[in-house]
Amino acid sequence: MDYFRPTDLKDAVDWLADNDARIAAGCTDIYPAEAGPSLGGAVLDITAIAGLRGISEEADHWRLGGATTWTDIIRADLPPAFDGLKQAAREVGSVQIQNAGTIGGNICNASPAADGVPCLLTLDAEIEVTSKTGRRRLALDEFLLGPRETALKPGEILSAIVIPKSAASGHSAFVKLGARKYLVISIAMVAVRLTEAGGKIETAAVAVGACSAKAQRNADVERELIGQPWDAELAAEISDELVASSLNPITDTRAEAGYRSHAAAELVRRAVRAVVA
Template structure:
């Protein structure tokens, strides 16, 4: 069994990473579930005590979600309507115990194809702020997660925040998830939709599908097709062709590939209709 580190300063945490190669953890809701031994092997770096790493704040350039921000923090935050989909997803990340412990950064670093946080964050054009003793870099979330359980995070780096640009914090949004039951379930398919409407026409569209491929992906063809169209009946414009570059589902015990494709199409249509019902 290794050493448990729980520094209060970011610089101390980065020094631990640089010298020990410790595993960063926060809520451990994914780490413990994937651990087959009775304890975690090697050094562990608990980031939950680091100053400034928890909370969601508006900045001059958008919004900053600290890496140790929990899903329960997201649920209770006062946020613009564009964040509705992220708060809805937060309500479905496990049960209350998981939401109280699990973090936004942990969800994306775990890089599960069925990570509930990915579609809404991608739909908000999220970026990931990474820090190490070598410096800081910012990576688009779409490039941060490269495959199932795979990211570009280096062994000496920590995720310090998830950044949402101001340009993406407008419009209304919706998150929908299909599982074998209502709660405490891994997604069969899920979608996040954000739409802005002016004078009855869609002026901006961001749509993402998750759990239907190795990584969650934006439906760029559908977004392009919707922009400039009448908001009335826009959900009926969605066709399988709009999602062909997004869907690459597998068949498993939760559902076969054909079912996932049909479910994703239906969820997108429903989410668009739900968003448009919110528009004044």
């Protein structure tokens, strides 16, 4: 059988163990990368597996199924810490892409410009993968190895993204720069999540995408923010140099490295302002 569309995760991983197949979700990354009119080789279509789709609140974490679409995320009732992820979801492609494209596909495609990744890094996301032999979990930063490279092994499916409740607190924002407003790959994008206590920033999570081989948390900016007054003015104190310390941008058709670096710093300032406001 070249094409299999199971409704059960167990059937999917059993089949995947015996078949060297490509996993297909929304296909919004797979199809544009194909030269021909159809996908070659065996295909495991995961879109009918109910257990892979949707968002649930558990005792100590939030669970996003690997085949949850961007539209599902936009429509879900989630705490303010997820506002940044919702903003990113609204900026992925167009409504049609958001209806088909999944968060698991965005992660597994492992593009440095994947809009979902910076937000998930600020939420301390863990990746759950399932195979015929069981489940394992690893931090998102360990799952993403580099451009188009992940720690997914043959026979494994990204079954869920797990957000610990400890990270699902505070407020967040996502800001993206592209060559136009919609249907655009990011030149740089930034996610910020802050928590407040006693009028000051208690914890800070800042991540920058499209400015290094994979999106990165920026510990220097986070250290600078913690303990500062909860005041939008403080964003002006975040210098280009501080943001650039953790970046390694490239020059490509979309932007020059220096421009990317400066843009990332401006996006960090805007995202901090947005969260505090």
